[in-house]
Amino acid sequence: MMNRTRVLVVDDSIFIRQMLVDALSSQPDFEVVGSAKDGQDALAKVEALKPDVVTMDVEMPRMNGLEALRRIMAVRPIPVIMVSTLTAAGTATTLQSLEAGAVDFVCKPTGGAVAAVRALREDLFDKIRAARSAKVGQAAKQGVRLVRPVASSDKVILIACSTGGPRALTTLFEHMPKGLTVPVLIVQHMPAGFIDSLAKRLDRIGTLPCAEAHPGDCVTPGQALIAPSGTHMSVMNGGELIFSDEPTLHGVKPAADYLFKSAAKVYGSRCLGSILTGMGRDGADGALCVKNAGGIVYGESEDTCTVYGMPRAAKALGAIEQEVPIEDMAGALVSSLHGRIAHAG
Numbered sequence: 001m002m003n004r005t006r007v008l009v010v011d012d013s014i015f016i017r018q019m020l021v022d023a024l025s026s027q028p029d030f031e032v033v034g035s036a037k038d039g040q041d042a043l044a045k046v047e048a049l050k051p052d053v054v055t056m057d058v059e060m061p062r063m064n065g066l067e068a069l070r071r072i073m074a075v076r077p078i079p080v081i082m083v084s085t086l087t088a089a090g091t092a093t094t095l096q097s098l099e100a101g102a103v104d105f106v107c108k109p110t111g112g113a114v115a116a117v118r119a120l121r122e123d124l125f126d127k128i129r130a131a132r133s134a135k136v137g138q139a140a141k142q143g144v145r146l147v148r149p150v151a152s153s154d155k156v157i158l159i160a161c162s163t164g165g166p167r168a169l170t171t172l173f174e175h176m177p178k179g180l181t182v183p184v185l186i187v188q189h190m191p192a193g194f195i196d197s198l199a200k201r202l203d204r205i206g207t208l209p210c211a212e213a214h215p216g217d218c219v220t221p222g223q224a225l226i227a228p229s230g231t232h233m234s235v236m237n238g239g240e241l242i243f244s245d246e247p248t249l250h251g252v253k254p255a256a257d258y259l260f261k262s263a264a265k266v267y268g269s270r271c272l273g274s275i276l277t278g279m280g281r282d283g284a285d286g287a288l289c290v291k292n293a294g295g296i297v298y299g300e301s302e303d304t305c306t307v308y309g310m311p312r313a314a315k316a317l318g319a320i321e322q323e324v325p326i327e328d329m330a331g332a333l334v335s336s337l338h339g340r341i342a343h344a345g
Contacts, residue, residue, distance in 0.1 A: 004028075004029055004030060004031040005029060005030050005031065005052045005053055005128060005129070005132050006031050006033045006049070006050070006051045006052045006053070007024055007030055007031065007032050007033065007051055007052065007053050007054070007055065007128060008032075008033055008034050008035070008036065008042065008045055008046060008049060008051035008053075008054045008055070009021050009024070009032060009034075009035040009036070009054075009055050010035070010036040010037075010038075010039070010041070010042040010054060010055060010056045010057055010060075010065070010068070011035075011037070011055075011057040011060075011083060012037060012038060012057050012059065012060040012061065013057070014037075016057070016083070016108060017035050017037070019117065020055060020083075020124070021035055023121045023124070023125075024124075024125075024128075027125060029129070030125075030128065033049045033051050034049050034051075037060075038060040038061055038062045038063055038068075039056075039060055039062060039063025039064060039065060039067055039068030039071075040062050040063045040068075042054065042056065042063075042068050042072075043063075043068060043071055043072065046072055046076060046078070047075075047076070051078065052078065052079070052132055053078065053079045053080070053081065053128050053131050053132060054072070054078060054079070054080045054081070055080075055081050055082075055083055055106075055124065055128075056068060056069060056080050056081065056082050056083065056097075056102070057082075057083050058082050058083065058084045058085065058090050058093050058094055058097065058105075059085060059087075059089065059090055059093065064093065065082055065083075065093070065097060066093050066096055066097050066100065069082075069097050069100055069101065069102055070100055070101075073100065073101040073136070073137055077101065077136045077137025078136060079103045079131035079132065079134050079136050080097075080101070080102045080103060080131075080136075081102065081103055081104050081105060081106065081124070081127050081128060081131055082094050082097045082098075082102050082104075082105035082106075083105070083106055083107075083108060084105050084106070084107055084108065085107070085108050086107055086108075086191075086193045091193055091194055091197045092197060094194070095166060095194065095197055095198060095201055098164075098166040098167055099166060099167050099170055101136055101137060101167075103127070103130075103131045103134045103136060103163065103164065103306060103307075104127045104130070104131065104163050104164075106120055106123050106124050106127060107120070107191050107193075108120070126279075127163070130163060130279040130307050130309075133307075134163070134164070134306050134307050135304075135305065135306055135307075136306075152181045152221075153181060153182050153337040153338065154270055155182050155267075155270045155271070155272050155336075155337055156182060156183050156184075156185065156219060156263060156267050156270060156271060156272065157182055157183070157184040157185070157272050157273075157274070157333055158185050158186075158256075158259060158260055158263055158271060158272070158273040158274070158286075158290070159172075159184065159185070159186040159187070159273070159274045159276065160186075160187050160256030160259075160260065160273070160274070160275050160276065160278070160282060160283035160286070160287075160310060161186070161187070161188050161189075161275075161276035161277055161278050161310070162188070162189040162252070162277070162278025162279060162280060162282065162307075162309075162310060163189075163277060163278050163279045163306055163307040163309070164276075164277035164278065164305065164306025164307055165188045165189070165190075165276055165277060165278060166188070166190075166198055166201075167306070168276045168277050168300065168304075168305075168306075168326050169186070169188065169198070169202060169276070170201070170202065170205070171326045171327055171329075172274075172276075172326065172329050172330055173202050173205045173207055173208060173210070173224075174205055174207065175207075175327060175328075175329070175330035175331065176207040176208050176330045176334075177207065177330075177334060178206070178207050178208075179222070180207075180208055180222060180334075181221050181222050182221060182222070182272075182337060183219045183220055183221055183222070183223060183224075183225075183239075184208065184210075184223070184224035184225070185213075185219065185224075185225055185227075185233070185235070185241075185259055185263070186224060186225065186226040186227065187226075187227045187233065187254050187255070187256040187259050187282075187283075188226060188227075189252045189254075189278065189282070190229055191229055192228075192229040192230050193229070194229070195212045195226050195227075195228055195229050196212045198226065199211050199212045199224075199226050202224070202226075208222070208223075208224050209222065209223050209224065210223075210224040210225075210226065211223070211224070211225060211226070212225070212226050212228055213225040213226060213227055213228060213233060213241055213243075214228070215241075215242075215243055217241045218238075218239045218240050218241060219235060219239035219240075219241065220239075225241070227254040227259065228243070228254070229253075229254070230253055230254075231243040231244065231245060231253065231254060232244045232245075232246055232249070232253060232254045232255055232258040232259075233254050233258060233259050234258050234259060234261075234262035235259065235262045235263045235266050235267075236262070236266070237266055239266075244258070246258075249282070250280050250281055250282040251280065252280065252282050255282050256275075256282050256283035256286055257282060257283060257284075257285050257286040258286070259286065260273060260283060260285075260286025260287055260289060260290055261285070261286045261289045263290070264286070264289040264290045264292070264293040264295065265289075265293075267293075267295070268293045268294055268295070269293060269294030269295055270295065271290045271293065271295030271296075272295060272296055272297075272333060272336050272337065273286075273287055273290050273295060273296070273297035273298070274297070274298050274299075274300070274329055274333060275287055275297060275298070275299045275300065275310050275311045275314045275320070276300045276305075276310070276311070276326070276329075277300055277304075277305040277306045277307055277308070277309075277310070277311070277326075278307060278309055278310040279307045279309040279310070280309050280310060280313070281309065281310060281313035281314075282310060283310050283313075283314060284310065284313035284314040284316070284317050284319060285317070287314040287317070287319035287320065288314070288317045288318070288319040290319070291318075291319045291321070296321045296336050297314065297319055297320055297321055298320065298321060298322055298323070298324055298329060298332050298333065298336075299311035299314055299315055299320040299322075299323045299324075300323065300324070300325070300326050300329065301323040301324055301325050301326075302323070303325060304325045304326040304327070305326075311323065
């Protein structure tokens with residue numbers, strides 16, 4: 001007998017709520033155990049119905065999705081997927097929710113376009129299936145905060161992440177030393193409208209300047225750049241960043257494989273990579289290219305990954321030098337800037 005995933009749907013809009021209930025009920029591996037109209041209603045039904053996964057509207061009256069999420073994580077941590085609008089307030093709250101423990105998010109369709117509704121359905125189905133086995137309710141350990149100055153290096157750091165990535169990147173940036181003199185290039189799978197907000201949140205941590213990449217940008221020492229949504233980012237000779245409209249790869253765009261493979265060609269053994277939490281296998285082939293070019297790639301350990309997909313795929317190819325917890329990733333990368341491989345002990 002199929003072990004179905006029990007889902008609670010929470011949304012302020014009756015229309016969206018019913019659309020999600022109908023969509024999820026059409027899948028043989030899901031069981032909708034109930035629905036709720038706001039955060040207070042959701043808290044009571046989480047306790048009574050004990051769902052495996054919750055879909056949570058971001059903006060609701062009485063108690064919004066962020067506050068409801070925080071209370072769920074404090075009392076009965078379970079996987080929560082946020083359902084976000086593309087408003088400025090919705091984007092900001094969604095990113096706070098991911099940092100507070102939400103597994104992932106989907107965007108509400110704008111208007112009633114059939115294609116947009118279909119895309120939401122398929123995206124949500126995939127993310128609920130991944131969320132069922134995701135790790136939740138775990139805060140990163142303190143780790144070692146790097147405060148010592150870092151000598152100059154000719155290397156470039158490449159980072160790939162997806163599900164759970166915003167939270168992992170926050171931890172990584174919190175543990176980076178100030179004054180890092182190497183360029184950092186990041187691919188995080190997120191819809192359009194969220195990357196700029198994520199970059200600004202990382203920039204405010206204050207350890208490493210961070211911004212969304214744009215045409216005309218170049219690889220710059222001491223600057224982190226995140227690939228924009230909807231376009232693949234690659235590196236050209238001379239450090240120029242180029243953006244292409246090639247089809248999705250592994251179902252994502254941007255794909256980290258484009259960045260890692262191009263950087264391996266340009267920088268060779270000077271590449272230093274990190275494959276963080278995420279579902280799927282994006283970054284695995286690129287990580288192998290980096291290793292074959294003489295570079296080093298670390299993978300986030302299964303213990304701290306929200307979803308141990310991308311690091312697992314890279315490890316299966318033999319591309320990972322060492323797996324480390326997210327709170328120790330900054331230390332591993334900085335140690336390797338001068339050729340010292342940081343082995344977990």
